[in-house]
Amino acid sequence: MRGDAAGGRGYGSELAPWAIVLVSGTALVVCGGMWLGGTLGAALTGSGWSSPPFTFATFGTLLTDGPGKLWPDASPAGVITGIVLVFGTAVAVGALAARRVLRYVSRPRGLAGNRELASMTPAGIAARARDLRPSLKGREHLHPDETGNLLGDLAPHGPELRSSFEDVELDLMAPRAGKSTGIAVPRVLRAQGAVLLTSNKSDVYSVTRAEREKAGRVWTFDPQSIAHTPRGMWWDILADCHTIEGARRLAGHFVASVNDDQSKKDFWISAAQNTLTSLFLAAARGKASVLDLLAWLADPADRTPVDLLRDVGMIAMAEQLQGTVRGAVETRDGIYETARQCVACLLDPEIVAWVTPDPKLPQFRPHQHVLGRDTLYLLSKDGGGSAAGVIAGLADTTLRAGVIAAERMGGRLDPPMTAVLDEAANVCRISDLPDLYSHLGSRGINVVTLLQSYRQGSRVWGEAGMDALWSAATVKLLGAGLDDADFVEKISKLVGNRDVRTGSVSRSRDGTSRSYSYRLDPVLPADRIRALPKGTALLLATGVRPALIRLRPWYEEADADVLSAAARAETAAITERAARTWAAGPHAPVESAGRWQRDAVSLDKP
Secondary structure, three states, X not given: OHHHHHHHHHXXXXXXHHHHHHHHHHHHHHHHHHHHHHHHHHHHHHHOOOOOOOOHHHHHHHHHHOOOOOOOOOOHHHHHHHHHHHHHHHHHHHHHHHHHHHHHHHOOOOOOOOOOOHHHOHHHHHHHHHHHOHHHOOOOOOOHHHHXXXXXEEOOOOOEEEEOOOOOEEEEOOOOOOHHHHHHHHHHHOOXXXXXXXXXXXXXXXXXXXXXXXXXXXXXXXXXOOXXXXXXXXXXXXXXXXXXXXXXXXXXXXXXXXXXXXXXXXXHHHHHHHHHXXXXXXXXXXXXXXXXXXXHHHOOOOOHHHHHHHHOOOHHHHHHHHHHHHOOHHHHHHHHHHHHHHOHHHHOHHHHHHHOOOOOOOEOOHHHHOOOOOEEEEEOOOOOOOOHHHHHXXXXXXXXXXXXXXXXXXXXOOOOXXXXXXXXXXXXXXXXXXXXHHHHHHOOEEEEEEEOOHHHHHHHHHHHHHHHHHHHOOEEEEOOOOOOHHHHHHHHHHHOEEEEEEEEEEEEOOEEEEEEEEXXXXXXXXXXXXXXXXXXXXXEEOOOOOEEEEOOOHHHOOOHHHHHHHHHHHHHHHHHHHHHHHHHOOOOOOOOOOHHHHHHHOOOOO
């Protein structure tokens, strides 16, 4: 009992000096403010600088007898006003200082701050933009969107951060975590050059279409009626198939749309890709159509593609295709059936019409698109029957057209091209995207790939491919809802550890003593990464420490009312078009689908 009492008295006696200092300091501040405020008020009201003695008696007089006795020639109202102004100023300065302190205290320890991210802040990114874009040199004032791609605001209170026009981005977020509202829509709206967007929904299209029409022409490729847009264009799917490389790439996109893992191609998948390559090459070189190609697939005994390849001097390809046709019947039929499954979406007349020449409609030309400020929306459903192979083919052709245009410009597109591959694992499976990623960034093509998880990407490109995509991305955003425990644990290790000081107090009869120890704790444990709030993301950029940012959804920007009105109008138009489609019935004739199309897609030869 005595020991406890002694310890308690020791602890209380230790705090007593600090209590005296606190009370004395408060009294000094209050008295000083009243003395200074009253003197200033008197001077400002015309009685001159006449300060009373700075003593406690002076303050007692002020409280009991009022300001008239201390400043007899001054207006009492002026004296009181001066005191209020001094204390008001002190409170404002104190609040500002407290706010700065709270900002410093609330900033997550161990993450990057303003100094580390200087190259991504407005001043740093503007200097980088002048180096990358010759058209900006000599201009003193630049619009923020001309300098880089908006990522968000550094948590908790800014500044805004942007990536450069040579960065390529990979974003992993769960559904409804802000991919569309905080990344896809702002990136499309703020794009400086040509735009390419892939999606399986019409939300981004509805918000951005009206604004993009102000920048340039809008091309909507909607073969499966995601936005129920009337067909207003056509694309020559065989345009780049005059070379073996182009034909193989197109065949690879169709194969990827049905193959869940590109790293595990079995015999039938590989053989089907080789066969499709030969058929695409024969159709392009022989000036045949996609419908002719479907007929060749339906009848493996048809020698037309072999003859076409021979006629144009592609003897080796002709012999290879002939060898497949003359092989064992079971093997040949298995290869052709696999190839038919890969291009099954072209059996739908509503899809094939978009890639069939139509003299009544304008043709989309990727090599012209990448040089302007036009927008290309590629919309497709995912799952069975999707047009993912066609979408991937058109997206890949457009990206490669951007590379060619950049090479002709001296190495980089100016203004840069923006490609937002939303739902890339579902509707835009470009098989060699991981290999193209870093190269696209060096050409001024800003690619943003949006995935729901790391594992989703691994299913499409394989573990090695997804690792390559992760490594090639110079900017990575990890948002809310990442539930892969192994992946989140790896991210926690990448973020790193920090020293945490732990204090302990021991009390005895002789007094109180303190000691401190240090331990390493994760800056962001796995559970905190998984529980990131919606609208926030962990930023991993090349060459800097990780940072926590707040996304900037389009509906929180200054022009949100205008965009909302445009989105409502577009959504109403989509609903009306959908109602007309359903009213027409499931057997309504397909627009521009002639007799030859209907006959070709109904072929079912053994």
